[in-house]
Amino acid sequence: EKSEIEELRDKFRGLLKERDELKQILEIEENSKNLREIVYEKDAEISPINHGEFQEEIFQQMVQISNQREYEEFLKAYRLIGRTIFPTKSKRVEMKFETFYRAKYHESHYIILDQAKRGNQLRIFKHTLPHFIPLGEIENDYLNKDVDKFVNIVDDYLQAYVARREEVKLMRQKTGVTNLTSNNAYDLVEFSVDLEESIVDISLTYSNLRSSAPTDVVITQRFEDIENSVTRRKRLKKIEKYFLDMSLIKAFNELFVDL
Structure with a gap:
């Protein structure tokens, strides 16, 4: 029988494989086409939303589709990578960004992608990012050209913001x-x-x-x-x-x- 450590290693290798497969999906243009296939064609305003309410809504959706123990374990383990991308019930695409500082999890942020009524282009439907992150500019430059770069840049902004904030907190506390x-x-x-x-x-x-x-x-x-x-x-x-x-x-x- 495999030891518990060996099983964990196998599971980790599987997660790395899943991560690599996800990266392949998110290639330039090709990934945009794949994402467009599952977004819902409905006109909507681009809008920031209440972080707490939206996080609860997303959590409830995830609970409904996460009854199987294997899928729950996958979500927990895949969280280590810091980013997850999956379709929602409304056939839109959700991007979830985990933030970290000193090996500790902090808040999560979300971007929901929708399909524009004209032009068959992806656009941001809702998000929970801080207002000072230039999301509109990043969206215009990369979302429909290089989604992987779009994700990386958004993640850079979020991780840097949390690091600056937590350093200030430590200064005040210590x-x-x-x-x-x-x-x-x-x-x-x-x-x-x-x-x-x-x-x-x-x-x-x-x-x-x-x-x-x-x-x-x-x-x-x-x-x-x-x-x-x-x-x-x-x-x-x-x-x-x-x-x-x-x-x-x-x-x-x-x-x-x-x-």
Whole structure:
């Protein structure tokens, strides 16, 4: 008899085979034709939807078609790849994207594809992606030309967003920094560190939303001359590279933990 480990290896090889077969389906043009065969010809607006409500709706659909234990196990294991694509009951196509940070699952995001009434082209029917991801631009550039690239680019944006967000959360939880500010996209992060005789202001800009690394870092040291009501500032360019080369919390720890 096969050992449990051998059985798991066989199952994993099977999943890899399934993954490779899926990639073959998602080839340029050919995959678009395959997807068009199962989309429902109905005119609809492209619209973002409530993430929680839609996730519950998708879960219920998956429960109805996942009564067999083998299929449930397949879905759980295939989740490791981070992406699944399958037809829905309404004959549309659903793309599911899992997000990760530090080997931990976070939220899932969904894109539902439909077929445009004219031109036989795929289009986005609904989605749960954050508004700052340029989904319309990605759709126009790749959806009907190279679906595999479309999926990869969307995944890059989602993984980078979750990584930036979780790094900010870790900073707030682990460092004691209370003045950290950021926006919804986490593409601008600012905070200050109080030293004995000065304050260090740190500003990180993430111009590339497909990356979790900042594109620009500015670190300035402030010296307050209270008697003369004067503030002197000094740019600390030599240490800015720490935040360009390391994660947010690691760079912070390297520079400030032992001060």
